[in-house]
Amino acid sequence: MVVFTKQLEDRSRKIMEIIEGEDFIDGKLIYRSLYKYDVVDNVTEINGQTRVVGHHRKMGLISETLKKRLLDNGISHKELEEFMPEKEVE
Known part of the structure; x- marks a missing residue:
């Protein structure tokens, strides 16, 4: 970043x-x-x-690589929702 x-x-x-x-x-x-x-x-x-x-x-949206890195380092899926396309948010 x-x-x-x-x-x-x-x-x-x-x-x-x-x-x-x-x-x-x-x-x-x-x-x-x-x-x-x-x-x-x-x-x-x-x-x-x-x-x-x-x-x-x-x-634009963050890459899958960055998404995985953020999840691996403690960010919650809820916090990631703003940066991901709606279809990926569950």
Whole structure:
């Protein structure tokens, strides 16, 4: 897992992207993007300060390999439900 953070124009810090590394082939990381932060607007307030407007967007699902690793290390199936496709949740 790699978490990318950034300080935005309004000086807030946001997690901009979360990726799951799947493989490393010929010096290149093969990954799947799980979440991204989308900046929708930069609003100038009455006091002249900038406010960044945005939201996090789910991009993809975790791999079966990561699912198994998380279960092996103590996460419950209930906690995993948010990250798995509905057909796999029992």
